[in-house]
Amino acid sequence: MKADLGAARTGKPQLPRPRGYLSDTVISWLRIGKGPLPTREAVQREGPYGADLQLALYVLYELHYQGFDGVDDDREWAPAPLSARRYLEEAFLRALRADVPVLGMHEAMAGLLTEPADDGSSVSHFLKRDGRLWQLREYAALRSLYHLKEADPHAWVLPRLRGRAKAGMAAIEFDEFGAGRAEDIHAQLFADLMADLALETAYGHYLDLAPAETLAVVNLMSLLGLHRSLRGALVGHFATVEVTSSPGSRRLAEAMRRTGAGSAAERFYDEHVEADAVHEQVVRTEVVDGLLKDEPDLEPDVAFGIGATTLLEGRLAAYLLAAWRENRTALPAPLPRVRARRPARSET
DSSP, rough: OOOOOHHHHHSSOOOOOSSHHHHHHHHHHHHOSSSSSHHHHHHTTTTTTTHHHHHHHEEEEEHTTTTOOTGGGGGGGOOOHHHHHOOOOOOHHHHHHHHHOOHHHHHHHHHHHHHOOOSSSOOHHHHHTOOOOHHHHHHHHHHHHHTTTTTTTHHHTGGGGGGGHHHHHHHHHHHHTTTGOGOOOOHHHHHHHHHTTTTTOSTTHHHHOOOOOOHHHHHHHHHHHHHHGGHHHHHHHHHHHHHHHHHHHHHHHHHHHHEEEEEEHHHHHHHHHHHHHHHHHHHHIIIHHOOOHHOGGGGGHHHHHHHHHHHHHHHHHHHHHHHHHTTTSSSSSSSOOOOOOOSSSOOO
């Protein structure tokens, strides 16, 4: 069943519920356009991976995407929240640089090309083998914060690349955006998957349910995409996503089939098995190699992007698996089932 993502996106998402002082002040400022905002000292008192800081950062980043209902679009570039965002980013980036192992770029890339063993740390292995439909629904709800904007932050790097790197990146992004067909945009395919799973397909709908680990995964690609100085790390993030996607998607497609999730649910991951097998070659030989031929000094940044992505995805996997192995929800409450949207547009 085709979800009408276009209709879901005609209304902006609602501002989420705050999770502490940092997110409360940010959300309040965005709502009314004045008031206190987090200081550097206040940010330093909070854990860099905690839900309060990550939500505050997510909300400020979202101004560069769809925005929020009732928030003036011009607040995207208001100086005061930009300053507060910088403090949040500094704390997040400082923690990542401290926690990501220092590897050479070739060593980091070789790690991506090695198929991980089923050692109990992989969500896709778990879901393929033991996953139940309610767990797949939770996974899709949380990953929707990522997949409904999947290719968007990577597009920001295009003006910062040249030659082979730009051409390769543009070719992959063209596929991600449906190769000219709106119904094949990968975000649309994920919305169709959500409809099969009786989930709400509206952009940002599950933000209030997302743990800090999910927010950090999404915030990383926004952080890297919005800063020209982090373009090498953004390419490393992109390489991690594309190189590891095909085998993981194959396992998730099998999980969808085994649990009877639905044809659209299967199609999203089947599409990524095929497309990302091609993308892997392009990202390695054209995007990464092309970038480093032009700017060899960015090798450590590419490796850092790979390591940061791997670190945060591992934290999210550990969070989910700890709950699911105990047969309990990873969310604040079990997900309700909703009626899947039928398309408002005609299709030919």
